[in-house]
Amino acid sequence: MTHHSEARRPATTVAGVLALVGAVLFGLTACTTPEAERPGVVVTTDILGDITREIAGDQADVTVLMKPGADPHSFGISAPQAAEIEQADLIVYNGLGLEENVLRHVEAAREAGVAALAVGDGVDPLTYTSDDMAGRPDPHFWTDPTRVRTAARLIADRLVEHVDGVDASAVRANAARYDARLDDLSTWMSDRFAAIPRNKRNLVTDHHVFGYLAQRFGFRVVGAVIPSGTTLASPSASDLKSLATAIERAGVTAIFADSSQPDRLAQALKRESKVDVRVLPLFTESLTEQGKGAATYLEMMRANTTAIADGLGAPAPTPARPTAGTERKTP
Incomplete structure (x- = not known):
């Protein structure tokens, strides 16, 4: 009996090992399947990508085509990215x-x-009013946080x-x-901009990008160095001269x-004008890398x-006063 029992022991051990391996593989498959089956959302620009990630959370994998710091008017995509658009949920x-360089891929996927x-179609878009752009839709709605609230609801819907699967x-x-x-954010922006004197709420940018912000918060857009809604355009000498005159008149x-x-x-325009004008950087059409x-x-x-409030002469915000009982006494 002892001899037969020992002969069967290897077979029992092998069967146990196989069962254990099968259980482990099943467990791994069970753990990874939900992740693999999460729906995929493809977003063109990084600003909308950030908003979409906030809304989707862990319910979908969000892929953003545009890299940080890129220009949405001119960025292109690779063949693998084009395939991602076609396969997106x-x-x-x-x-x-x-x-401008990606819309044909989007339209092909829609068809x-x-x-x-x-998103822009659903946020009550403005149209340009400058002569060369009059009547064309302005795509820069994200400079108005109230419209971004609408955009976020549209994405969620x-x-x-x-x-x-969500x-x-x-x-x-x-x-x-x-x-x-x-x-x-909208309330805080209103408070900061309210500190700018009315006669100083004049905006000049490198191209027409702040129309929505101007409408929402009561600014006047004096003009743009590039008299267009896209960075792919370029100004003429007469454009620069006309804008320099407008800057001088508006102070x-x-x-x-x-x-x-x-x-x-912008530096060339500064040289054209006779007033002391600073050139200040803003983040207008793209996010940056972390930090x-x-x-x-x-x-x-x-x-x-x-940057706008400081650049246009708003006084620095007063630090919040400590509440009663929290003041530190000098030792």
Whole structure:
């Protein structure tokens, strides 16, 4: 009996090992399957990408095509990125003519049946009023946080209604939390801009990008170095001369140029004008890498608000006074 029992022992051991390996493999498969099956959302610009990630949370994998610091008017995509657009469960894009080199890929995917959201169409877009752009839609709606609140709701609605596999309650909760933060941002911006004297609320930028901010917070857009809504255009000598005259008449003290673009044109305009004009950087059309000043939409807007308020002569905000009983006594 002893002899037969020992002969069977290796077979029993092998069977146990195989069972254990099978259990481990099953466990690994069970753990990784939900992750692999998460829906995929492709977003064209990094600003919308940040907003979409806040709304989607862990309910979808969000892929952003545009790199930090890129120009949305001119960035292109690779063949693998084009394939990602075609395979997405949802495409989120700005629209209104912004992504000039990517829109054909988006349109092709839409025609093939991929769900897509043109966010700009749903935020009550403005049109340009300058002579060369009159009547064309202005795609830079993100400079108005109130319209971004609308954009965030549109993204949440589209995720819930058209993307299988997301938890609607989780998406709605994410959207509500982010909406509260956007509301706080809008209130804070209003307070900071209110400190700028009315006669100094004049904006000159490197191209027409702050129309929405101007409408929301009561600024006057004197002009742009590039008299266009796209950075792909360029000004003529007469354009620079006309804008220099307008700057002198309005008493403008600062020109704002995008931090990701060389400010050569703004510096040239500064030389054309007879007033002392500073050229100050803003984050206008793209986020930055982490730690570079505008890694999120909220961080970008706070940095821009501070730069505009300081550049146009707003007094520094008064530090919050300590509440009663919290004052430190000098030892």
